[in-house]
Each structure stands twice: as structure tokens, then as C-alpha cells.
Amino acid sequence: MTHLQAFKSTAVALTVMLALSACGEKKEEAAESSNTTTTAPATNTTATTEAAPAAAPATNTTETAAAAPAAAPAGGALNIYNWGNYTNPKLIEKFEKEFNVKVTVTDYDSNDVALAKIKAGGHGFDIVVPSGNYVDIFVKEGLLEESKPNTMPNFKNMDPQWVDVAFDKGRNYTVPWQWGTTGLTVNRKAYQGDINTWAILFDTPAELKGKTNVVPEMNDVIAAALMYKGFNPVCNENKEELKQVRDLLLASKPNWISMDYGNVEKYAKEDLMAGLNWNGASYRARQQNDKIEYGYPKEGITVWMDNVAVVKGAANAETAKKFQNFIMDPANAALISDFAQYANGITGSGAFIENKDFASAPEINMPAGQKTFILESCKPEVAEMNTAIWTELTK
Amino acid sequence: MAEAAPVKPTTPKKWGRGFDVRKQTGFTTIAMICFLMLYAPILTLVAYSFNAGTSVAIWEGFSWRWYESAWANVQVQDASIRSLTIAAFAAVVSTVVATMAALATTRTKPFPGLTFIYAFINQPLMVPEIVTGVALLIFFAAIKVATGYTGLGYLLIAHTAFCIPFAYLPIRARLENMDLSLERAAADLYATPFKTFRHVTLPLLWPGILAGGMLAFVISLDDVVITELVKSGGQDTLPTYMLGQLRRIVTPEMNAISSVFLAISIVMVTIFFLLNRKKT
Amino acid sequence: MAEGKAAHPAASHRPASTFAAQAAAAADRRETRGRWLLSAPALLILLFAAIGPLVIVVIYSFLKKGGYGGVEWEFSTDAWFSVVFTKDIFSDAVTLADAHMSILWRSVKLSFFTTVMALVFGFPTAYFIATRNEKSRDLWLFLITIPFWTNLLIRTFAVMEVIRNEGIVNSILQGLGLIDAPIQILFTDFAVMMGLLYVYLPLMVLPLYASMERIDFRLVEAGYDLYATRWHVLRRVIFPLVKPGVIAGSILVFIPSLGAYVTPRVLGGGRNLMLGNLIEMQFGQGRNWPLGAALSITLMAIVMIALLFYVKNASNTEARHG
Numbered sequence: 001m002t003h004l005q006a007f008k009s010t011a012v013a014l015t016v017m018l019a020l021s022a023c024g025e026k027k028e029e030a031a032e033s034s035n036t037t038t039t040a041p042a043t044n045t046t047a048t049t050e051a052a053p054a055a056a057p058a059t060n061t062t063e064t065a066a067a068a069p070a071a072a073p074a075g076g077a078l079n080i081y082n083w084g085n086y087t088n089p090k091l092i093e094k095f096e097k098e099f100n101v102k103v104t105v106t107d108y109d110s111n112d113v114a115l116a117k118i119k120a121g122g123h124g125f126d127i128v129v130p131s132g133n134y135v136d137i138f139v140k141e142g143l144l145e146e147s148k149p150n151t152m153p154n155f156k157n158m159d160p161q162w163v164d165v166a167f168d169k170g171r172n173y174t175v176p177w178q179w180g181t182t183g184l185t186v187n188r189k190a191y192q193g194d195i196n197t198w199a200i201l202f203d204t205p206a207e208l209k210g211k212t213n214v215v216p217e218m219n220d221v222i223a224a225a226l227m228y229k230g231f232n233p234v235c236n237e238n239k240e241e242l243k244q245v246r247d248l249l250l251a252s253k254p255n256w257i258s259m260d261y262g263n264v265e266k267y268a269k270e271d272l273m274a275g276l277n278w279n280g281a282s283y284r285a286r287q288q289n290d291k292i293e294y295g296y297p298k299e300g301i302t303v304w305m306d307n308v309a310v311v312k313g314a315a316n317a318e319t320a321k322k323f324q325n326f327i328m329d330p331a332n333a334a335l336i337s338d339f340a341q342y343a344n345g346i347t348g349s350g351a352f353i354e355n356k357d358f359a360s361a362p363e364i365n366m367p368a369g370q371k372t373f374i375l376e377s378c379k380p381e382v383a384e385m386n387t388a389i390w391t392e393l394t395k
Numbered sequence: 396m397a398e399a400a401p402v403k404p405t406t407p408k409k410w411g412r413g414f415d416v417r418k419q420t421g422f423t424t425i426a427m428i429c430f431l432m433l434y435a436p437i438l439t440l441v442a443y444s445f446n447a448g449t450s451v452a453i454w455e456g457f458s459w460r461w462y463e464s465a466w467a468n469v470q471v472q473d474a475s476i477r478s479l480t481i482a483a484f485a486a487v488v489s490t491v492v493a494t495m496a497a498l499a500t501t502r503t504k505p506f507p508g509l510t511f512i513y514a515f516i517n518q519p520l521m522v523p524e525i526v527t528g529v530a531l532l533i534f535f536a537a538i539k540v541a542t543g544y545t546g547l548g549y550l551l552i553a554h555t556a557f558c559i560p561f562a563y564l565p566i567r568a569r570l571e572n573m574d575l576s577l578e579r580a581a582a583d584l585y586a587t588p589f590k591t592f593r594h595v596t597l598p599l600l601w602p603g604i605l606a607g608g609m610l611a612f613v614i615s616l617d618d619v620v621i622t623e624l625v626k627s628g629g630q631d632t633l634p635t636y637m638l639g640q641l642r643r644i645v646t647p648e649m650n651a652i653s654s655v656f657l658a659i660s661i662v663m664v665t666i667f668f669l670l671n672r673k674k675t
Numbered sequence: 676m677a678e679g680k681a682a683h684p685a686a687s688h689r690p691a692s693t694f695a696a697q698a699a700a701a702a703d704r705r706e707t708r709g710r711w712l713l714s715a716p717a718l719l720i721l722l723f724a725a726i727g728p729l730v731i732v733v734i735y736s737f738l739k740k741g742g743y744g745g746v747e748w749e750f751s752t753d754a755w756f757s758v759v760f761t762k763d764i765f766s767d768a769v770t771l772a773d774a775h776m777s778i779l780w781r782s783v784k785l786s787f788f789t790t791v792m793a794l795v796f797g798f799p800t801a802y803f804i805a806t807r808n809e810k811s812r813d814l815w816l817f818l819i820t821i822p823f824w825t826n827l828l829i830r831t832f833a834v835m836e837v838i839r840n841e842g843i844v845n846s847i848l849q850g851l852g853l854i855d856a857p858i859q860i861l862f863t864d865f866a867v868m869m870g871l872l873y874v875y876l877p878l879m880v881l882p883l884y885a886s887m888e889r890i891d892f893r894l895v896e897a898g899y900d901l902y903a904t905r906w907h908v909l910r911r912v913i914f915p916l917v918k919p920g921v922i923a924g925s926i927l928v929f930i931p932s933l934g935a936y937v938t939p940r941v942l943g944g945g946r947n948l949m950l951g952n953l954i955e956m957q958f959g960q961g962r963n964w965p966l967g968a969a970l971s972i973t974l975m976a977i978v979m980i981a982l983l984f985y986v987k988n989a990s991n992t993e994a995r996h997g
Contacts, residue, residue: 426799
């Protein structure tokens with residue numbers, strides 16, 4: 001009876017799987033029970049850090065790997081909830097060693113998911129990293145602890161231009177993680193004209209028609225259209241202007257081939273020749289295809305920043321505050337940038353960044369005199385109009 | 396096929412020796428195209444896992460670096476083990492309960508609630524994942540706050556639940572086709588219902604159970620959205636880990652992890668067959 | 676298979692008695708209870724972790740939307756209104772929600788074609804597997820599921836690799852001299868369909884296989900004895916025998932396709948959304964949870980109606996044939 005044999009062998013296979021998973025669970029329990037554990041906190045993660053960012057040179061990794069501590073974390077635990085593929089394991093390792101805590105990093109992939117989860121409660125996170133235009137929503141909804149980073153010892157290192165930001169005036173809640181711009185990626189092989197204009201998207205040159213991409217971020221796209229028209233892109237409530245923008249977007253859409261995330265491969269492989277893109281993504285694409293350039297539209301460019309905040313009622317609030325102070329240290333902020341290739345908003349961190357090309361990269365260094373806007377969270381009525389435009393656009 | 400046409404007019408029992416009643420014209424070809432279609436992307440994926448460059452699309456020479464980086468990546472290891480744990484648990488439990496439910500809802504005259512049970516079991520299929528995800532987020536968050544328990548249990552039960560219809564449908568399809576005469580014969584020979592089930596029904600039903608279980612396993616292994624919304628701190632599974640990468644940069648590390656999973660599955664299949672062979 | 680349909684396991688060997696009516700009624704009750712008990716574990720798990728929480732979705736669809744996502748606890752039918760109608764944000768004119776309708780139509784269309792394609796490819800494949808000898812059958816079956824061991828996202832990326840302008844398909848076609856310039860496959864509806872087919876094909880093959888594996892080829896032989904052609908045998912003998920598998924497979928492919936999220940995004944380029952994306956948007960950037968909830972219920976209702984119709988129809992034809 002083959003069926004019975006099949007049954008037995010599957011049973012064996014499943015037993016193996018269950019055994020494997022049981023081991024996994026034990027390991028996890030050990031890792032989570034912070035007081036009793038004798039397991040070493042995450043070590044040997046050094047290889048990853050050189051793997052993820054395209055440009056990080058493979059140096060200086062051996063010493064870190066050798067110095068793996070076997071100490072039990074007496075200082076408790078820290079639960080970080082951050083964007084995926086955004087947290088340098090070296091940074092975590094350093095923090096764990098310095099404060100003798102066990103850090104757990106959990107990923108999310110959109111501000112809205114993070115907001116929904118934190119709002120729902122029961123999540124157990126101590127730290128969350130919302131973008132600037134979500135910080136004040138978190139604050140308004142009472143989800144953040146007023147941790148007063150402006151009184152922390154390392155606050156002096158924060159670049160003054162990032163202290164009085166609209167979403168957190170004087171920095172009572174948040175500390176910069178990374179910031180960047182949402183501009184234009186253009187492949188020079190396809191188009192040699194002026195790339196420092198939103199006309200690339202809204203009055204697409206013939207060479208780029210059907211080869212242009214737009215990231216599916218409602219706020220960024222509508223802001224770009226508003227800037228192109230010369231209107232205020234920050235929570236514009238003017239119906240007449242928004243109407244013009246809707247018509248502009250609808251008229252431009254046939255020239256776009258896709259509305260997808262700025263996937264580095266598609267630019268490098270020349271599936272896409274131009275598009276609305278983030279500077280870090282554009283930088284990575286250039287590293288794989290040197291014909292790619294990043295355009296800073298003269299009509300204005302949006303600047304975004306992700307910020308580290310302490311969740312209200314966090315079990316490890318004190319450790320979380322230590323983490324906020326920790327990342328304002330230039331050497332530590334440099335680790336953040338080395339991993340994800342965005343600027344960090346901490347003065348003096350440049351000297352510690354391993355990737356020497358970073359400091360001179362045109363994608364990272366905005367030209368002097370560039371007109372910039374920082375997006376904020378808009379009133380529900382404005383958000384509603386934007387959503388209506390967006391639905392119309394993607395139907 | 397060629398032999399069918401000329402043979403047809405002759406007397407039935409004089410088909411050519413090559414005549415196979417199972418054969419259907421072109422089916423083998425389509426099946427082969429199908430397998431080719433399934434594996435062409437997989438092969439590219441595996442190939443790029445050995446890429447020396449950082450791209451999943453531009454070949455820069457052979458290297459093991461992504462395997463090394465995945466191997467050294469504690470987050471990836473934890474996520475992989477967690478994914479397998481959840482999938483194994485969800486597959487086993489959902490297949491067991493789905494088999495029971497399938498036995499209860501087939502081969503019967505309509506009884507009160509039959510349609511209801513059927514609709515109820517298949518209902519998770521009809522809801523987009525995001526909706527179940529949001530509902531579970533709110534519901535489980537309330538339980539988490541009330542009980543203080545934030546363990547893996549939520550993910551286990553959520554996965555088990557959405558795997559049930561995937562396990563149920565193949566088993567039910569199998570049962571509906573099953574010939575009852577053997578079971579009746581067993582009952583006539585005074586076999587207890589349990590014995591009948593164990594020695595007659597179960598072996599007959601086994602391919603359906605196997606198909607259902609495998610489906611449940613892979614469906615659980617694949618889930619992103621529900622997991623993303625239900626997970627608590629430190630409970631990333633492989634798909635949610637990968638989702639985080641999608642928005643920023645996808646490196647061949649993902650391919651390497653996927654290739655390792657493929658290798659595990661192939662090893663398991665091989666063990667399965669070696670065991671099978673030995674017994675015959 | 677005819678008697679399989681009609682037979683009732685309990686009734687078949689119960690002796691007739693004088694108080695037959697009463698006894699039968701009691702037995703029926705017992706039987707019903709037994710069947711409910713047997714289904715209970717599955718139902719309880721589903722109630723707790725899948726269906727029960729959906730009550731929340733129903734409630735949410737009748738609430739006012741919160742300013743920054745979530746809901747406000749105030750009764751409102753706005754969400755249901757906006758499923759079908761749309762108030763122009765600029766002129767306040769109320770019209771049919773044309774955006775929702777075209778997204779719905781695209782989703783149904785693409786899912787339908789995906790299901791048909793999956794059947795066209797899946798049926799012969801399942802048949803091929805089912806007609807191998809017993810030893811190699813399971814091997815082929817596993818071969819179908821192995822690609823599933825890689826994550827959906829990764830698989831979708833792999834498909835992109837194959838159909839992109841510099842991908843394998845275009846290179847081969849160009850190499851053969853069939854085309855001069857690469858054909859644009861990526862970012863089209865066709866690409867979405869290919870992607871969905873790729874992702875969901877195993878969901879068609881497995882149930883089909885489960886019902887084919889037990890085909891009694893004596894019936895097929897009988898068909899040939901009656902001078903049937905292969906096509907006739909396939910249509911009149913094999914297809915009716917595996918109908919439950921066809922139904923199960925079609926459901927498993929059609930419904931997830933309808934709510935697909937990743938594939939239209941990655942392969943379709945996200946210019947044109949499908950229902951899954953539209954709903955996701957309401958819970959995300961759109962910050963209109965009630966509308967998202969109402970759209971989900973609409974989707975469920977459509978699927979439910981289609982399903983009931985399909986199952987009823989299918990069992991009717993089966994009864995006629997049997």
C-alpha cells in the first residue's frame with residue numbers, strides 16, 4: 001500500500017520539520033527571557049552589513065566579529081519597530097554591548113501599517129520610526145512619549161536646520177533617523193535635455209514617453225504636480241488649483257509606463273528611463289548604471305525625514321530614550337547612513353561614514369539654493385481630496 | 396494522436412498494441428510547457444543568488460557572498476525558522492480539522508446547516524487578506540492588551556484559520572469522487588467504524604489529504620499581509636522581512652534565502668522518495 | 676459515481692422497521708449532530724481567527740471615518756454611498772463611482788481569464804500527473820509545489836526577470852529573429868495575467884489531481900468500446916468524473932486572483948489597480964477605513980453569489996449526467 005508508506009514518510013518529514021521548529025522556538029524563548037538567558041546576544045552579524053548597501057566597502061569587519069561578548073543582558077530589552085532593511089545590525093550590536101540590553105528589531109513597510117498597529121495597542125514596541133508627515137499624527141493621537149530629546153546630552157550634535165521642523169518644533173518627541181529628497185531619476189542615454197524640472201513627468205519629452213515611472217506615493221506625486229504648476233505643495237486646500245492638478249495628472253498618466261516603487265533594478269536594467277524617485281534609490285541605481293542621473297527640479301523638491309520616537313507607555317521607555325541619545329552621536333549616526341545610504345541630520349557624522357563616495361554623491365548633496373518643501377500631515381478634508389484625485393488616477 | 400484516427404473504425408478489441416486509454420492528445424506537451432513555465436523563473440532566481448554583484452538582474456560573476464551574508468544574518472535565520480514553525484503547525488492542524496469537516500460535509504443527503512458549514516469554511520477565501528488582517532489586528536490587539544500575552548499563538552491560529560479552506564477543498568474533491576462500496580463492504584464485514592476509517596477511508600482519502608496539507612503549508616509560508624498586521628515585536632517571518640526590502644533595495648540575498656528554501660524542499664522530497672523506495 | 680452521489684452511508688444498511696418514521700427521524704438528528712460535531716473544530720478556529728473578527732469590518736462599514744485612519748464611533752452610511760456613487764470633490768455633483776466600477780470590472784475580467792488559462796494549462800498537467808505510475812506520481816506532484824517554497828514576492832520578481840525587455844522571452848524571440856525590437860510585456864494586463872497564472876497554477880493542479888487520481892479507467896475503456904473519440908471520452912467521461920476538482924480549482928484560483936495585491940503592483944506596474952489594491956489603499960494612504968470595509972463586503976458578496984450560482988449550476992449538470 002503506497003498510501004500508507006506515503007503517510008509514514010510524510011510523517012517523518014513533518015517530524016523533522018517540527019523538531020527543527022521546536023529548536024527555533026527554544027532559541028527564541030531563550031532570547032526573549034532577558035533576565036535568565038545565557039545566550040549571547042546577536043553577534044556575527046557583521047557580514048550582513050557589508051552585504052546590504054551596495055557601496056559599503058568590506059573593511060573593518062574582522063575586529064567587530066572577534067569581539068563578540070557573551071554577557072547576559074542585565075539592562076533589559078528594547079523593542080524597535082522600524083522600516084524594513086533600514087537598521088544597521090552593527091548599530092544594534094554596538095548599542096547592545098554598550099547598554100547591556102537585548103534589542104529586537106521588527107519591520108514594517110508603510111507608515112500607515114505602523115500607525116494602525118501602534119494605535120491598536122498590545123504590540124509591545126518601545127520605538128517607532130515614522131516619517132515627518134506622520135509624526136504629528138502620532139502626537140495628535142497620543143501615541144508618542146514626550147521624551148524631550150532636546151534635553152539630551154547629544155542633542156548639541158543635531159544639525160540646526162532639523163531642530164525647528166514643523167512636525168516637531170524644538171524636538172520634544174523625535175530624533176532624526178535619516179532624510180532624503182523625492183526628485184527625478186533620468187537615464188542620460190535616453191534623454192539629454194534639462195532634467196532639473198518636473199516637466200519630465202508632466203510634459204514628458206518624446207524620448208521618455210512610455211519609459212517613465214512614478215512611485216505610488218499619493219502625497220509625493222500630488223506634491224510634485226502642485227510644484228510643477230507653481231502652487232503650494234504642502235497640504236494645498238485650494239480646490240481650483242487641485243482641479244488643475246487632477247487634470248494635469250490625468251493628462252500625464254498615458255506617458256507613464258508604471259506607477260511602482262523606485263526599484264533599483266528596473267532603472268539599472270533600463271526598463272525605466274526616467275521617473276519620480278527617492279535620492280538614495282537613484283544613487284544605488286547609478287552605482288549599477290553610470291548613465292543615470294538625479295534631477296533636482298527647479299520648481300521645488302520635497303524633503304522627507306524619518307524620525308525615532310518613543311512609544312507612549314513603552315515598557316522600556318528609559319532604554320528607548322538612551323537609544324535616542326545614542327543615535328545622535330555622530331559615530332553612531334554614521335552607522336545608520338552607511339547601511340541605508342541616506343543622510344542622517346547629525347553634524348559631524350560625515351567623518352565616520354565608511355563609504356567615502358557618499359560625501360560627494362550628487363544625490364545626497366543638494367545643490368545650494370535648491371527650493372525645498374517639507375510635507376506635513378494634512379487635514380482630513382485635504383487628504384480626502386487627494387485620495388479622490390489618486391483613485392481617479394489609478395482606476 | 397496519430398494512432399487513434401485509423402484505429403477507431405475497426406472493432407474495439409483490435410486496437411493497436413500502443414493504444415493507451417489514458418492518453419489524451421497533446422496533454423503531455425502542455426504538461427511539459429507547464430513545468431517549463433513554472434521552473435524558468437525559478438532557475439533565473441537561483442542563478443542570480445550566486446551573483447557577485449549587488450543586483451538581481453545584472454550578472455557580475457559567480458560568488459557565494461549572498462549565502463554567506465544570509466547565513467550570518469541572525470534576523471533572516473530567526474525569520475526562516477519562525478516561518479517554517481508556523482507553516483508546519485498551521486498545515487498539520489488545518490489539515491486535520493479540514494479532513495474532519497470534509498468527512499462531515501460530503502457523501503450525505505442535505506442536512507440542516509450543510510450549506511452554512513460549506514460557506515463558513517470557504518469564507519476566508521472570499522475576503523481580501525488586508526481585510527482579515529485589519530480585523531485581526533483590532534481583535535487580537537484587544538486580546539493582547541487584556542491578557543498581556545503577545546506570543547506566537549496569534550500567528551499560529553491566524554495561519555491555521557486561513558489555511559483551512561485550502562486544505563478542505565482538495566480533500567472534499569477527493570471524497571466526492573470516492574467509491575463507497577469498499578467502506579460498505581468493510582462495514583458488512585463487521586469492521587468498527589474506526590477500523591473502517593483507518594484501513595479503508597483514510598488510505599483512499601490520502602492523496603487528497605496530502606494535496607490539502609501541502610497547499611496549506613505553502614499558503615502559510617507565503618502569507619505577508621495578515622502576518623504583517625498580526626505579528627508582535629520580534630515576530631518577523633521571512634515574507635514580512637522580505638516585504639521590508641521590497642520598498643528599498645532587493646539584493647541577491649533574497650534569492651539566496653529562497654534558493655535555500657528550495658533546496659530544503661528538494662531534500663525533503665528526496666528523503667520522502669528514498670523512504671518510499673526502500674519499503675517496496 | 677452515480678451511486679456515490681445518491682448513497683447515504685447511514686441509510687444504506689439500516690433495516691426497515693415498523694416505527695421506521697420515528698427511528699429515521701431520530702437517526703437523522705443523531706447523524707446531523709454527529710456531522711456538526713465533526714465540523715466543529717474547523718468552524719471554531721475559523722470563527723475565532725477569521726470570520727468572527729469580520730463582524731468588526733461590517734460594523735466599521737457603518738461608521739464615520741477617522742481623520743487619520745481608523746473610525747469614529749458614529750453611525751454613517753457614507754461608506755456605502757461611496758461604493759456606488761461618487762461626489763465630485765470640485766463640483767459636488769453626484770455621479771456613479773466610475774473609478775470603482777472600472778477597477779471592479781478589470782479585476783473580474785483578469786481573474787476570469789486567469790482561471791480559464793489555469794484550467795487550460797492545469798487540466799492536462801494534472802491529468803499527466805494522475806496517469807503516471809504510482810511511484811512517480813507523487814514526485815510530479817511535489818514538482819508542482821516546489822516553486823511555492825519561494826516567497827510570493829520573490830516569485831513575482833522572478834517572473835518579471837523572465838518577461839522584461841531584456842529578459843529570457845524577449846532574448847529568445849529576438850534570437851530566433853521573430854521580432855526586431857523587444858515586445859513590451861512587462862507592465863501590461865497580460866503580464867498581470869501571466870503573473871497570476873504563475874502564482875496560482877498549483878492551486879488549480881492540486882485539487883484537479885486529487886480528483887483525477889482515482890479515475891476508473893474501465894469507464895474510459897468502455898467509452899472507447901463505444902467508438903468514442905478521445906475528445907468525446909475527455910468531454911463525456913473524464914470531465915464529468917473530475918468536475919468536483921474543476922470546481923475546487925477554479926474557486927481557488929479565481930477568488931485569490933480577484934483580491935490579488937502584489938502581482939498587479941509589480942508586474943502591472945501599478946498604473947491600473949485591481950480590487951485588492953483599491954481596498955488596501957483605503958486602509959492605507961486613503962485613510963478611509965469605512966469605505967475599505969464596505970468595498971470588502973461588496974467583494975465578498977459578489978464572490979458569494981458567484982460561488983453559490985456556480986456550485987448550484989455545477990451540481991445540477993452533474994446530476995443530469997449521472
